[in-house]
Amino acid sequence: MMNTHKNPILGFCGTLNVLQLFSVLFLVVSLGALLGGCEKKQGLTGKESIQLKRYEFKTKSPYAPAPTIVLEYPVYTGPQAKELLSKINFAIGPEGVFGQTPEELSKIIAEGAIPFDSARAEVIYHGKGLLEVLWTITATGAYTGSSRITVIADLEKGITHGPESMFEDDVKMAAFVHARLEPELQKRIGELYQKHPDVKETLTDMGIPLPYGPDDLFNLQLGDKGIQFVYTFKFPQSYASIEPEPMTVFIPWNEIKPFMYEGCILERFVSK
Numbered sequence: 001m002m003n004t005h006k007n008p009i010l011g012f013c014g015t016l017n018v019l020q021l022f023s024v025l026f027l028v029v030s031l032g033a034l035l036g037g038c039e040k041k042q043g044l045t046g047k048e049s050i051q052l053k054r055y056e057f058k059t060k061s062p063y064a065p066a067p068t069i070v071l072e073y074p075v076y077t078g079p080q081a082k083e084l085l086s087k088i089n090f091a092i093g094p095e096g097v098f099g100q101t102p103e104e105l106s107k108i109i110a111e112g113a114i115p116f117d118s119a120r121a122e123v124i125y126h127g128k129g130l131l132e133v134l135w136t137i138t139a140t141g142a143y144t145g146s147s148r149i150t151v152i153a154d155l156e157k158g159i160t161h162g163p164e165s166m167f168e169d170d171v172k173m174a175a176f177v178h179a180r181l182e183p184e185l186q187k188r189i190g191e192l193y194q195k196h197p198d199v200k201e202t203l204t205d206m207g208i209p210l211p212y213g214p215d216d217l218f219n220l221q222l223g224d225k226g227i228q229f230v231y232t233f234k235f236p237q238s239y240a241s242i243e244p245e246p247m248t249v250f251i252p253w254n255e256i257k258p259f260m261y262e263g264c265i266l267e268r269f270v271s272k
Helices: 008-014 018-042 082-092 094-098 102-110 170-195 197-205 214-219 237-242 253-259
Strands: 050-058 068-076 118-127 130-140 144-154 226-231 247-252
Touching: 050 102, 068 082, 068 102, 068 130, 082 094, 082 130, 082 144, 094 102, 094 118, 094 144, 144 214, 170 197, 170 214, 170 226, 170 247, 170 253, 197 237, 214 226, 226 253, 247 253
Parallel strands: 068 118
Antiparallel strands: 050 068, 118 130, 130 144, 226 247
16 A cells, blocks of 8 residues: 655655755754854853953152063953943052052152052953952062952952952961961971071061961952962061062861851852
8 A cells, every 4th residue: 555644754855856855954053053053152161251351550760670560350241231341450459459559550660759660460260250360470579579369259259359359257267277287388388498597587486387277268269169368478588588478278168158148149059
């Protein structure tokens, strides 16, 4: 018995000539490529919304270590409203850190002031609705030294966050971090005293090495897997030339979670 039901696909193809069939195939391939492109864009991290600004201020001050003072920092250009973007960039930029705009810095430098030798900022974390920027500021006094300032801006509210937005008890969190740092800290300070035995008594009397404290929590670095805690030795200025490099210790989220409180910004990184 003959099957009178036609295959809809074969029936459709049977009504097309070769040119029409080629056109249909081209349309399908083009549509697939278009959809593939859209899917790729969804994987973007948002780095394309960060721009870098750089200023080179000329100075004629005889006390400047170089004729040019460099200021470099990121500018966030995300999809937020203009007013919110202004708050974010105020927080992470020179106005939030130095209290002065690039134009104001240019003016005082032209008048002979040396606010710093160089000030460079970079984005070290961008995600979970947060933007963290690390400033490294180099200045020359009796000794050349550098300082670090981290700024965490909330991309939804335009405010900045510190340890008070993260931990229920800053003192307990700092003590936990110090316990992790202690072995390496003692090793590093011991190596220093071997090289410079003449400073051991003086620095020890000053309480060096200082313990990792609540104020050090302002220098932490966020990450998707945990937090990098940074310890600086904070030697007196007269001993800055022999101060060891900063130390870091990484602690994963599962160990940090007990120190959080309900509603803190770190809940964005851990599953409840």
